[in-house]
Each structure stands twice: as C-alpha cells, then as structure tokens.
Amino acid sequence: xxxxxxxxxxxxxxxxxxxxxxxxxxxxxxxxxxxxxxxxxxxxxxxxxxxxxxxxxxxxxxxxxxxxxxxxxxxxxxxxxxxxxxxxxxxxxxxxxxxxxxxxxxxxxxxxxxxxxxxxxxxxxxxxxxxxxxxxxxxxxxxxxxxxxxxxxxxxxxxxxxxxxxxxxxxxxxxxxxxxxxxxxxxxxxxxxxxxxxxxxxxxxxxxxxxxxxxxxxxxxxxxxxxxxxxxxxxxxxxxxxxxxxxxxxxxxxxxxxxxxxxxxxxxxxxxxxxxxxxxxxxxxxxxxxxxxxxxxxxxxxxxxxxxxxxxxxxxxxxxxxxxxxxxxxxxxxxxxxxxxxxxxxxxxxxxxxxxxxxxxxxxxxxxxxxxxxxxxxxxxxxxxxxxxxxxxxxxxxxxxxxxxxxxxxxxxxxxxxxxxxxxxxxxxxxxxxxxxxxxxxxxxxxxxxxxxxxxxxxxxxxxxxxxxxxxxxxxxxxxxxxxxxxxxxxxxxxxxxxxxxxxxxxxxxxxxxxxxxxxxxxxxxxxxxxxxxxxxxxxxxxxxxxxxxxxxxxxxxxxxxxxxxxxxxxxxxxxxxxxxxxxxxxxxxxxxxxxxxxxxxxxxxxxxxxxxxxxxxxxxxxxxxxxxxxxxxxxxxxxxxxxxxxxxxxxxxxx
Numbered sequence: 001x002x003x004x005x006x007x008x009x010x011x012x013x014x015x016x017x018x019x020x021x022x023x024x025x026x027x028x029x030x031x032x033x034x035x036x037x038x039x040x041x042x043x044x045x046x047x048x049x050x051x052x053x054x055x056x057x058x059x060x061x062x063x064x065x066x067x068x069x070x071x072x073x074x075x076x077x078x079x080x081x082x083x084x085x086x087x088x089x090x091x092x093x094x095x096x097x098x099x100x101x102x103x104x105x106x107x108x109x110x111x112x113x114x115x116x117x118x119x120x121x122x123x124x125x126x127x128x129x130x131x132x133x134x135x136x137x138x139x140x141x142x143x144x145x146x147x148x149x150x151x152x153x154x155x156x157x158x159x160x161x162x163x164x165x166x167x168x169x170x171x172x173x174x175x176x177x178x179x180x181x182x183x184x185x186x187x188x189x190x191x192x193x194x195x196x197x198x199x200x201x202x203x204x205x206x207x208x209x210x211x212x213x214x215x216x217x218x219x220x221x222x223x224x225x226x227x228x229x230x231x232x233x234x235x236x237x238x239x240x241x242x243x244x245x246x247x248x249x250x251x252x253x254x255x256x257x258x259x260x261x262x263x264x265x266x267x268x269x270x271x272x273x274x275x276x277x278x279x280x281x282x283x284x285x286x287x288x289x290x291x292x293x294x295x296x297x298x299x300x301x302x303x304x305x306x307x308x309x310x311x312x313x314x315x316x317x318x319x320x321x322x323x324x325x326x327x328x329x330x331x332x333x334x335x336x337x338x339x340x341x342x343x344x345x346x347x348x349x350x351x352x353x354x355x356x357x358x359x360x361x362x363x364x365x366x367x368x369x370x371x372x373x374x375x376x377x378x379x380x381x382x383x384x385x386x387x388x389x390x391x392x393x394x395x396x397x398x399x400x401x402x403x404x405x406x407x408x409x410x411x412x413x414x415x416x417x418x419x420x421x422x423x424x425x426x427x428x429x430x431x432x433x434x435x436x437x438x439x440x441x442x443x444x445x446x447x448x449x450x451x452x453x454x455x456x457x458x459x460x461x462x463x464x465x466x467x468x469x470x471x472x473x474x475x476x477x478x479x480x481x482x483x484x485x486x487x488x489x490x491x492x493x494x495x496x497x498x499x500x501x502x503x504x505x506x507x508x509x510x511x512x513x514x515x516x517x518x519x520x521x522x523x524x525x526x527x528x529x530x531x532x533x534x535x536x537x538x539x540x541x542x543x544x545x546x547x548x549x550x551x552x553x554x555x556x557x558x559x560x561x562x563x564x565x566x567x568x569x570x571x572x573x574x575x576x577x578x579x580x581x582x583x584x585x586x587x588x589x590x591x592x593x594x595x596x597x598x599x600x601x602x603x604x605x606x607x608x609x610x611x612x613x614x615x616x617x618x619x620x621x622x623x624x625x626x627x628x629x630x631x632x633x634x635x636x637x638x639x640x641x642x643x644x645x646x647x648x649x650x651x652x653x654x655x656x
Contacts, residue, residue: 015206020131023094030102042165043173045103046180052099053187056092060194063089079203086198090208093191097217100184104224110165123155130212152216160224163231174232185225188218265395266296272388273298280377282365289353289361313342319350322362337373346370349378351385355392414474421481423450430651431524435619438644446473447588447644448480452488457524460488463586463646464517465536479508480515494519494532495573506563514560532573534559537589540608542615544581549612580652583615583622590643596634619647
C-alpha cells in the first residue's frame with residue numbers, strides 16, 4: 001500500500017502564512033467594498049473587474065518592460081531581483097483574481113436560493129481549505145492535489161451556469177458586458193503567461209502555479225468568463241424584443257397612473273400617442289378627440305395638409321367610420337390596420353377612443369413601409385387605448401365627484417339661506433291663526449310665503465313660486481323677500497304691489513326666470529281681503545256660514561314675464577269680506593301636480609275636496625288633513641316639485 005508523507009515544511013511555512021493572510025484580507029476587503037455598493041448595476045460591477053484588471057496588467061507590463069530593458073544584465077539575473085518582482089506580480093494576480101471572484105459571486109447569487117447559497121458556501125470553504133495543502137507542500141501530481149482540484153472543478157461547473165443577471169441587460173449593456181468579460185479573460189491569460197515565465201527562470205522561492213487554490217481559482221474565473229460571453233451572445237437577438245416589451249409595460253403603467261398622478265386629459269392623450277408610436281415603430285401619428293369643450297388634436301411627424309391627404313387615401317370602410325366617429329359595431333382587429341395609397345406612408349392603424357361606451361375620438365398611426373402593422377401590434381395599441389379610456393373615464397368620474405361635492409356645498413349654503421327666508425314664527429293672535437308647511441324637492445326650493453303686520457290690524461300676506469330649482473331659485477327667493485318687506489311696509493294696495501314688484505324684479509331676475517305670486521292685504525278692522533294674483537294658483541276660501549269652498553278668482557301675469565310698463569295692463573285686484581271661522585288656503589302647484597303610480601295628478605278638484613273636508617277644523621288639523629290626503633293619493637311616489645301649504649283662519653277680534 002502506498003503511503004504519503006505530509007510533514008510540514010517549516011522553511012516554507014512563514015511565506016505561505018503571509019500569502020494566505022494576504023489572500024484572505026484581500027477577499028475580505030473586496031467583499032466589503034462590493035457588498036457595500038448595493039446600488040451598483042451589472043455593468044458597473046463588470047467595469048470594476050475591467051479597471052482592476054487594467055491597472056494590474058499595466059503594472060505587470062511595466063515589470064516586463066523592466067526585464068526587457070535590463071535583459072542579460074546581472075541585475076535581472078539576480079534571484080533577489082527576480083523574486084522581488086515575482087512577489088509584486090503575485091500580489092497583482094491575487095488582487096485581480098480575488099476582486100473578480102467577489103464580482104462573480106455577486107452575479108451568481110443574483111436571485112439566489114437556499115440551495116445556491118449552500119453550494120457557494122461549500123465552494124468557498126473548499127477554496128480556503130485548498131490553501132492548507134500548500135503548508136504541507138502537496139505537489140501537482142499527487143492524489144490529494146488532484147482530488148482537491150477535481151472537487152473545485154465540479155463546484156465550478158455547477159456554479160458557472162447561474163447567469164440570470166444576463167436577461168436583465170439591454171442590448172447596449174450586453175455588448176459592454178461581453179467586452180468587459182472578454183478583457184477579464186485576456187487579463188487572466190496574460191497573468192498565467194507572466195507567472196509561467198517567472199517559473200521557467202527556476203529562481204523563484206514559491207511556485208504559484210503548483211498550488212491547488214490558484215489553479216482552481218484560475219479555472220473557475222476563466223470558465224465563468226467563457227460561459228458568460230457565450231450566454232450573453234445567445235441572448236443578443238432577443239434583447240430588442242425584451243426591451244420593447246419592457247417599454248410597453250412601462251408605457252402601460254404610465255397610462256394606468258396618469259390620473260392618480262393628477263394629470264389632465266391632454267397629458268393622458270400625449271402619453272397615449274407617444275406610447276403607441278413607440279410600441280409599433282410608427283413614423284407618424286395623430287390623435288383627435290371631439291368633446292363639448294372643443295376639438296383636441298395632437299400631431300406627430302405630419303403637417304396639417306398631410307392629414308387631409310391621408311384621410312382621402314384610406315380604403316378601409318372601418319377606418320373611415322372610426323375617423324368620422326361613426327363606429328357602431330364590435331371591432332375586428334384585422335380591420336383596424338390597412339395599407340395606404342399615399343406617396344410617403346404605406347400602412348395605417350386606426351383605433352377609436354371610447355369614454356363610457358361612446359366614441360369621442362381616435363388615434364391614427366402611420367408607417368412608411370407597406371404591411372408594417374401586424375395583429376400583435378394592433379392588440380398592443382388596443383390595450384393602450386383601452387387603458388387610456390379607463391383613465392379618461394376615471395378622470396370624468398373624479399371631476400363629477402368634485403362637482404357633486406361642490407354642488408352639495410352650494411346646496412347646503414342655499415338651504416341655510418332658504419330657511420332664513422321663510423318666517424320662523426307665524427301669526428297667532430286674536431285676529432287670525434296661521435299654519436304652514438313647505439317641502440323642497442331638490443333640497444332647496446323656490447316656494448316662498450311670508451306675512452307681516454305693516455300697521456295696526458293691517459297685514460300683508462304673500463305666497464310665491466320661483467321658476468326653477470336649487471340654488472338659483474333660493475337666491476331669487478331672497479330677492480322676492482326683500483321686495484316684499486320693502487313694499488308691504490309702505491302699505492300700498494295689492495295691485496300697486498305687483499306693479500312695483502314686477503318693475504324691481506325685471507332688473508334683477510335672470511332673463512329666463514319669473515315668479516308667480518298672490519299678495520293679500522288683510523284688514524282685520526273691516527274684515528276684508530284685498531288680493532292681486534300674479535299668475536299664481538288661485539287661493540281657496542272657506543265660508544263658514546255657507547259651509548262652502550270657492551276659488552278667489554283674479555286675472556294676472558307672473559312677475560318678470562313682461563318687463564316693461566305694459567305689465568300694468570295685466571294687473572287686477574279683488575276684495576272679499578270674511579267672518580269669524582272663515583279659512584283661507586294658499587298653496588303652490590307642487591300639490592296639484594303631484595302624481596301617483598299611474599301618473600295621475602292630484603289636481604285642483606281633489607285639493608278642493610280635501611280642503612272642503614277639513615276646512616272647518618283648526619288650522620293645524622286642516623294642514624295635516626290635506627297632507628294626509630295627498631300622501632294617501634301618491635303612495636310611495638316621490639313628489640318631484642316643491643310644495644307649500646298656508647292655512648289662515650280668521651277670528652272675531654271683538655271676542656279676542
């Protein structure tokens with residue numbers, strides 16, 4: 001049986017210890033530097049390998065130049081000189097190889113797994129352990145040497161095929177990577193030649209090429225460089241496709257995020273056009289959107305007159321209908337691309353831009369080559385346009401939401417205004433008793449009523465209905481209230497009241513607005529009602545002694561409908577007497593026009609009948625009785641107009 005003598009050579013122990021310490025400290029240094037620089041990309045890492053190799057190679061060439069200049073002299077033939085420069089070269093080789101090992105490690109462990117980490121750890125442990133052979137002076141041909149080298153080779157073969165990082169390089173970066181890795185391989189070969197030259201002199205104290213660690217590391221670094229170059233070369237043809245898909249994904253993301261980032265419609269259109277042109281390599285394009293605010297047109301690579309020329313050269317009926325915003329059927333991707341009979345542009349894609357299923361515009365892409373657009377390109381642009389449509393719909397919804405919030409805030413203000421316009425308390429004295437109820441259909445209504453005692457035992461009473469709803473009606477109510485208080489306090493007749501009110505309102509009402517009203521002058525001393533109606537619903541009057549209900553008739557035209565002096569021709573007034581227990585009912589057309597499920601209106605007749613039923617009761621019971629009859633009639637239907645009731649019941653002031 002063969003035996004092996006592995007006694008330590010103490011004459012070589014200290015140099016080997018220094019060498020091992022230098023290797024380990026260099027490895028620790030570069031691992032710290034490379035690990036610390038987390039922001040470095042792949043080409044930056046390869047650049048570090050290139051620069052380190054360049055510097056160390058230049059120094060080694062300087063050493064070679066020194067030996068060339070002083071060749072055949074005692075200086076370069078001295079063992080001391082040879083070992084001095086050899087040790088410098090060894091240091092350079094170690095620096096380059098260890099720094100390259102750390103970079104290769106960073107690349108191999110990109111997207112690492114537990115299995116890969118464990119394998120790399122075993123490789124590193126084997127490398128470090130291989131340096132122990134040098135302390136025992138194990139030679140190249142010995143079995144332990146060959147086993148250790150074979151084990152390192154096995155690890156190397158498994159590890160060098162971990163090249164996931166290559167797929168993330170673009171075309172330009174791949175060419176740079178190939179160049180840097182190729183140069184690193186040349187550096188390794190250069191250092192191998194230099195070391196071999198020094199070994200051939202038989203004057204060196206330590207043969208680096210007779211060590212498991214160095215040979216195993218050389219093999220691993222060189223093998224990874226070769227495999228990396230080959231894999232990168234094989235990936236070059238697909239780089240442009242990968243980059244294009246990546247750009248499409250980024251452009252799609254831009255479109256998706258255009259609204260959350262607060263971009264406008266025009267900015268979204270710009271992103272859509274630029275992304276689409278890039279995705280299908282279009283030479284020119286234009287986008288057109290027609291909305292209520294006007295026409296938006298964005299043109300790239302074309303003149304305005306060329307757009308008209310291209311429109312006239314289109315053959316496809318589908319594309320023609322898209323450009324006319326007349327598309328009314330499902331799209332067939334094959335019909336969205338076609339050839340053109342144009343002097344410059346030979347291919348066209350046209351897609352509609354839809355917002356809430358309505359075509360609002362289109363995008364047209366052009367190419368100078370015939371049949372330039374395939375089905376995949378059409379699908380890509382369709383995806384972009386659909387996402388842009390979603391973004392535009394979201395923008396529309398956001399704006400609607402903002403407008404709704406603003407409108408709600410305005411309604412809230414107007415509602416507070418309206419509350420302040422209606423009387424907070426009604427008259428209940430020894431002359432008369434009042435009850436009233438008013439409900440707005442649109443949060444804020446245009447119905448108005450009020451009463452004031454402008455002198456002792458003389459009252460001005462009004463009911464009005466402003467055309468329109470919402471905030472506009474509420475503010476016109478405010479104008480009517482101001483006019484009522486100003487004119488009623490003058491004690492003028494109802495006819496004069498309407499004449500002056502019309503003159504005042506003609507100056508401030510919107511041109512399309514008007515107000516219907518009835519104004520009463522109640523004289524409780526003489527027990528008379530003098531009234532003038534301005535186009536408002538005729539009031540109902542209950543006579544207790546006769547137990548009858550009749551309309552208080554009087555012709556008249558709404559305030560603001562005729563805005564000149566001829567309005568006076570339409571003003572009339574009447575006077576009636578009342579007795580104790582008589583009741584006056586004022587109302588707006590929201591009551592008579594209220595509909596049930598069958599669409600039938602409550603109407604004047606039902607209101608009169610309801611009032612007749614309840615008129616002899618107390619005012620609050622009259623009000624609740626009519627409300628109950630109305631509610632029973634309409635059922636679950638919602639009244640879509642403002643409605644108001646005012647009940648005035650007269651007393652005998654002599655008994656009060």
